[in-house]
Amino acid sequence: MASDKNLNELLKWSIENSTPSDPSAPGPQTTLTAEALAAIMGAPSDAELMQASMANITSTDPEITLESKLTAFDNLEQLVESLDNANLLSKLGLWTPLLELLGHEEARLRLMAAWCVGTAVQNNAPSQERLVALGGVEKLVGMALGERIGMEKRAGTENLTTEEGVTADKETKAVRRKAVYALSSAVRNYQPALDVAAKELRKRGEEVQEGIDATDMDAVDEVINGLKQRAINA
Structure with a gap:
């Protein structure tokens, strides 16, 4: 352990x-x-810090301010820059609440959630796999295209939620751009994520060619840059 x-x-x-040492002997090796x-x-360990950050972010305590939640999210994002810590998200059961926060009613928390996702999956196949398995790619595609997704209702989180599913509101430009960043990190060098993203884009009427190779950075850039430009022009 x-x-x-x-x-x-x-x-x-x-x-x-x-231990008294001979002056001629080498110094401590450890x-x-x-x-x-x-x-x-x-x-506290990094795992404990990650759990505490998420507990703060998702708390319903009215005394925990938005600024406090944003600070906790910033701390979490920095922690998952480490590959080992990013993989801890799964072991600690933090992927589900993180993805639910993509639909939070507060835009700044949605932005931080997308940022955290993008950092966690960057060059990290296990985290990319979890994102795909939990339906995160579909959410990111919707956000990147300007759809305003809602949080799923869970017991004890009623005051954090909007309507379940897609709402009539449009996503903000800043959140859209961060969702594109997260999607870019998710699909590069990980074919299952790219396949899901391409399928979702085509379902929404986007022209995306079949059979794009996730290791072909030029082809991936073409898709991502198109989404980025649309977010900028929104």
């Missing part, structure tokens, strides 16, 4: 630094990792 590894590192470091130091100081 990670805690055992940190304890072993601490023990080895302590022995090396407490250095403490950030995780070991955090364990010594009692600091």
Whole structure:
């Protein structure tokens, strides 16, 4: 376990630094990792920070301000820049609430959700797979095209939701652009995500050629740049 590894590192470091040494002998060979130091100081792990961030973002407590939620989302986005932390989203059960936040009534939280998704799936096949499995690609395509999706209603989150499914409102330009970024990260070098995105775009009347290769960056750029330009011109 990670805690055992940190304890072993601490023990080895302590022995090396407490034993009288020959001046001619080499210095201590063990250095403490950030995780070991955090364990010594009692600091929360990245997993705990991620869970706390999501709990803050989705809280119904009226005393937790929007600014606090945005700060928590910013922290979460920075945490999932790490490949290991991005993969923790699945293990911690955070993908579902993250994707639900794409439909939050507050535009700034929708933007942060799309940003966080885009960061988590970038060059990360396991996270791309989870996004596809949970229907996230379809949501991102709709948002990129200006559709305003709503959050699914869950017990205890009534005051966070709008109508279930697509609403009559149009998505904001800023959120659309961030959704395009997330979609771009999702489909590159991951064929299942690109296939779903292309299918969804064609269902909405978009002209997207069949059989685009997810490793063909020029072909992918053509699709993504078209969506980006439409978002900019919206």
